[in-house]
Amino acid sequence: MSHILHVDIDAFYASVEQLDAPEYRGKPVIVGGLPGDRRSVVSTCSYEARRFGVHAAMPVAEAYRLCPEGIFLRVRMRRYLEKSAEALAVFGEFSPDVRQISIDEAFVDLTGTERLFGAPEEAARKLKRAVRERTGLTVSVGLAPNKYVAKIASGMSKPDGFYAVPAGGEEAFALALPLEKLWGVGDKTRERLKAAGFRTARDVHRASRSALVSLLGEAGGAFLYRAVRGEAAESFGGERKSRSLSAETTFGYDQTDLSALETCLLELCHTVVFRLLSSGKTSKAVCLKIRYADFSTESVQETSAREISSVDALYERVAALFGRKYRRGAGVRLLGVGALNVTDAAAPEQGELFDFGEQKRRDVEKAILSLRAPGDSSCRQATNTPAPIPSAPAATAAPVKNLFAAFIFCLQYV
Incomplete structure (x- = not known):
């Protein structure tokens, strides 16, 4: 019999902001952008803000109309990735089988861990306490015999909740x-x-x-x-860990806002690149998965002669794939980004004549990964607003003009 936990960090981005700035606690915190930012959407908001009707994927301008006294903040993705990694490390202490499905949620398979942590209900409560003590965050947990029911159960008593569905009680x-x-x-x-x-x-x-x-x-x-029978109704993706590294986000409702989809793609790229760096892997092939509201799925992959060198480089490639494949206006159920055919990172290759700053970006991201300590937010790279996803391939400039621009760019680093 399987014992599956779905662990969901409560109001993740907003909770991190309230953790780092105690003066925000108990107040409506809305993360996504400032009221004057064009095209900004709400990524996450605190439970205090939700009482005003604010919710994820809502335009920030609408959130401001509903909650003008709210604390509006831009996304700090590097900091959220730090806290996500801390929580994931705790999950890994309770099971060797942890499947992260987004930056703030994961499945933890407790099957066969009874001798170490007691009954699954007891282990779930221990995990909740450990996350709070080690990260300062609260999680809501659902326990069930399969992932689909566990996913629903984790939302039954948020925030800081625990809900268990016994074996045989799924239907x-x-x-x-x-x-x-x-x-x-x-x-x-x-x-x-x-x-x-x-x-x-x-x-x-x-x-x-x-x-x-x-x-x-x-x-x-x-x-x-x-x-409706409580069966394993959703696969939640899958990956061959020895050959690929990927990250997915499944929306709880059909997502049509292009800005929200762009932000989601950027978050997924952050996750994939930092997993590549932390595991000492590299890849030249990227893949994108789009699952629509009608469950039809588009998957596309692309291999380049160059390795994935930075978050920006991966996002540029993924955004181009998305621009070609996305059916404009269609509701999206799931987005996934992956690095295929991963290999062990080799020694640095001979530098290219026109690096365009990629090596600098790669070095910065490696430095952040190696220097950061648990709870330390002093070392992080600024997060930029994602570039708009192209609706069609951009026209190529004249070769002489490109070469001259590259020469001028390179002079900055000589």
Whole structure:
């Protein structure tokens, strides 16, 4: 029998800001951008801000209208990655099988750890205490026999919550949920279900698999058929650890805001590059995965002659792939970024004539990784707003002009 924990750091970005600045505690903190920033969206907000109706992916301008007294802050991704790594290290002390699925959440497989940490419920509470003591953050935890139910369970008593679904109780748990609580069922899917007469999870449960497939398509119907039975309805991605390093974010609802998608891609690139650096790996191949609201999935990969040298370099390649593959206006359910065919990082190769600062960026990121200490936020690189994702490949400038620009650029570092 499996014992799976889903661990979710509560209001992660906002909680880190309140941890670093005690004067923010108990106040509405909204992370994503300043009210005057164009195209900014809310990445995370504190529970105090949520009482005003503020939520993730909302335009910052709208958040300001709802909560003008809020504390608006820009994203500090390097700091959040530091705290995420601290939490992940704690998770790893409770199980050798930890699957991080985003910067603030992970699955921890407690199966077979009873002799070390006691019953799964006891181990879950120990993990919660350890995270608080070591990181200063709180986590909400769901315990269940499979990942899908554990994912829903972790949100049942937030913040700082714990909810356990016993073996054999998965279907009863799912049937007691309103449609809004069935994780992964977005607004458009709920609208189609309600238009067809489905109001509750029990209504969906009474429908045949073929009926749901005819309504929602093969992937969507099969997903929902399993979901209302408390089965493993979502795979949450997968990776061959020896050959790839990847990071994914699955949105709880259909995401259509391009700024939010750009920010998400940048966060995923940060995670992948720092995992490459910390594991001493390198790669020349990148991949992008887009899963839409209808469960259709686009996957694309690209191999370059150059290794992934920095977060900026990876984001540039990923953003170009996204610009070519994304169906404009379509709701996105999942984004994933990965480095394929990873190998051990070799000794530095002979430098290129026109490096364009990539080696400097790589050295800075390695320095941050090697120098940072737990809880130390004094050493970090500034996080830039992601460049807009191109809608089509940009035109190439004349070769002579490019060469001259490269020459002038290089003079800055001579």
